[in-house]
Amino acid sequence: MREFIYYSKSAVTAGNFIKDNLMQAGRMDIVCNVIISAFFVSNKVRDDVRLHLVFDGPPNAPRHLVLDSSLEKELLISKKDVAGLIKRMLYKCSDKQDGLKEIFPGCFIEKKSFEAVVKGLDADGKNVLLLYRKGKDIRALNLKRNEVFILGDQEGFPKDKKKFLKRIEGVSVGPAILFASQVLTVVHNEWDRLGV
Numbered sequence: 001m002r003e004f005i006y007y008s009k010s011a012v013t014a015g016n017f018i019k020d021n022l023m024q025a026g027r028m029d030i031v032c033n034v035i036i037s038a039f040f041v042s043n044k045v046r047d048d049v050r051l052h053l054v055f056d057g058p059p060n061a062p063r064h065l066v067l068d069s070s071l072e073k074e075l076l077i078s079k080k081d082v083a084g085l086i087k088r089m090l091y092k093c094s095d096k097q098d099g100l101k102e103i104f105p106g107c108f109i110e111k112k113s114f115e116a117v118v119k120g121l122d123a124d125g126k127n128v129l130l131l132y133r134k135g136k137d138i139r140a141l142n143l144k145r146n147e148v149f150i151l152g153d154q155e156g157f158p159k160d161k162k163k164f165l166k167r168i169e170g171v172s173v174g175p176a177i178l179f180a181s182q183v184l185t186v187v188h189n190e191w192d193r194l195g196v
Helices: 028-039 079-091 114-123 159-165 180-194
Strands: 002-008 049-055 063-068 101-104 107-110 127-137 147-152 170-172
Touching: 002 028, 002 114, 002 180, 028 049, 028 063, 028 079, 028 180, 049 114, 063 079, 079 101, 079 107, 114 127, 114 159, 147 180
Parallel strands: 002 049, 002 147, 127 147, 127 170
Antiparallel strands: 049 063, 063 107, 101 107
């Protein structure tokens, strides 16, 4: 399974905060692009992906959303459709719920911090890596299927998250600064090239 964590400091954490202007909903437009890049290629849908979204924006942070390849992809053909799915997921999450709750097939949500998500995946034996421009070249790695790549939103990581991430190996996809959705596509391409 190809696995990613996308962290957003500003993405809203309540469904009623998502309106027509996705940029004003904590850059939910970027989140939609990341989801589309995670699961779709031309004329095909990837069937081996799990995407963790951690939202730290108002009013109910944090929220941990998990989308995997069993989600109903035909419903996600546009940013509007993706935003609608996230909105419905956020409406279904309660601060009182314990653990991941499946909202729709392949769509789960819970109240869980970024650090707890990363620590949990690390404890599960995953090779957690931070996508970072000054990190080790991704082509120098021996990619398998146990990597989990962490990427952040347009604001990067707050100081407390940066401190936490210092212990995680940094990996670079190249010298240019790319959009999060582009970075995700480049990582997919590296796995594709290796046939992993």
